[in-house]
Amino acid sequence: xxxxATDRRIVAATSGGLPLVPExxxxxxxxxxxxxxxxxxxxxxxxxxxxxRRIALAPNHYALxxxxxxxxxxxxxxxQVDALGAKVGALDFVSHCYxxxxxxxxxxxxxxxxxxxxxxxxxxAKREQVxxxxxxxxxxxxxxxxxxxxxxxxxxxSGEG
Amino acid sequence: xxxxxxxxxSLDAADRAILNAxxxxxxxxxxxxxxxxxxxxxxxxxxxxxxxxxxxxxxVTRFGPFFDAEAMGGAFCLCAMEVxxxxxxxxxxxxxxxxxxxxxxxxxxxxxxxxxxxxxxPEAIDSAAxxxxxxxxxxxxxxxxxxxxFIGFRVAV
Numbered sequence: 001x002x003x004x005a006t007d008r009r010i011v012a013a014t015s016g017g018l019p020l021v022p023e024x025x026x027x028x029x030x031x032x033x034x035x036x037x038x039x040x041x042x043x044x045x046x047x048x049x050x051x052x053r054r055i056a057l058a059p060n061h062y063a064l065x066x067x068x069x070x071x072x073x074x075x076x077x078x079x080q081v082d083a084l085g086a087k088v089g090a091l092d093f094v095s096h097c098y099x100x101x102x103x104x105x106x107x108x109x110x111x112x113x114x115x116x117x118x119x120x121x122x123x124x125a126k127r128e129q130v131x132x133x134x135x136x137x138x139x140x141x142x143x144x145x146x147x148x149x150x151x152x153x154x155x156x157x158s159g160e161g
Numbered sequence: 162x163x164x165x166x167x168x169x170x171s172l173d174a175a176d177r178a179i180l181n182a183x184x185x186x187x188x189x190x191x192x193x194x195x196x197x198x199x200x201x202x203x204x205x206x207x208x209x210x211x212x213x214x215x216x217x218x219x220x221v222t223r224f225g226p227f228f229d230a231e232a233m234g235g236a237f238c239l240c241a242m243e244v245x246x247x248x249x250x251x252x253x254x255x256x257x258x259x260x261x262x263x264x265x266x267x268x269x270x271x272x273x274x275x276x277x278x279x280x281x282x283p284e285a286i287d288s289a290a291x292x293x294x295x296x297x298x299x300x301x302x303x304x305x306x307x308x309x310x311f312i313g314f315r316v317a318v
């Protein structure tokens with residue numbers, strides 16, 4: 001899927017966020033010397049093709065008191081991982097949930113879910129809830145807590161990698 | 162980004178309703194705050210003011226479109242390495258030196274180094290990971306996203 005030069009200008013202009021004014025798309029149009037209709041039409045088209053995943057407000061978990069987070073990882077039966085992954089992703093304490101390939105023999109886990117809580121005990125309790133939801137389709141699981149941020153740079157285009 | 166919790170009374174019920182309502186979607190219309198506010202019983206002005214305040218106090222990190230870099234031709238890959246403790250700092254320096262490394266975290270696990278590679282073209286992911294393997298002599302496990310399940314998050318109202 002490709003986007004043209006005008007789309008790229010809209011992406012660049014809004015990658016820091018939408019202006020908080022009553023007519024935000026008209027404002028973006030003014031910045032780029034386009035019409036409001038064209039900006040809205042292009043944004044809708046980018047939503048339809050998936051270039052824009054959503055227009056949303058991203059909460060700051062830390063500010064909301066959820067200062068503990070862990071990357072929980074699960075070895076879920078291949079036939080059930082997609083159906084169960086959707087259920088895990090819908091849990092209110094899970095912020096990101098992805099299916100990824102295993103790396104056998106080093107790594108048996110194929111489902112990743114970031115769990116958030118007020119402390120590690122709460123995160124551990126939530127891990128148990130996920131384990132109960134997955135049931136016998138899950139053959140093993142683990143959780144990895146981050147101990148240090150070593151680098152964080154670049155434009156954050158989507159949620160996570 | 163703010164990493165400390167806000168005081169307990171910083172957000173009222175309307176703020177929390179806004180946080181929950183606007184994680185999924187925001188209308189692409191001429192006066193979106195008027196339309197979105199109506200669903201929450203808030204005026205256009207009040208909604209704009211509240212979102213501005215939520216951003217100011219650090220309760221939200223961003224308000225706007227979230228782009229899929231992969232749909233624009235770019236690529237991301239989560240990678241992990243098992244780095245011996247006595248070589249950790251040296252390896253981190255080598256890994257962080259690559260511009261393709263976007264985020265890098267130390268995690269408490271046998272696989273103790275987890276980072277995200279972000280490149281403009283998919284082929285560049287493997288060349289960056291291969292280069293790290295050559296420079297460090299350590300294996301770089303690659304966990305590209307195969308499927309994303311709904312990214313959601315709710316605050317208690």
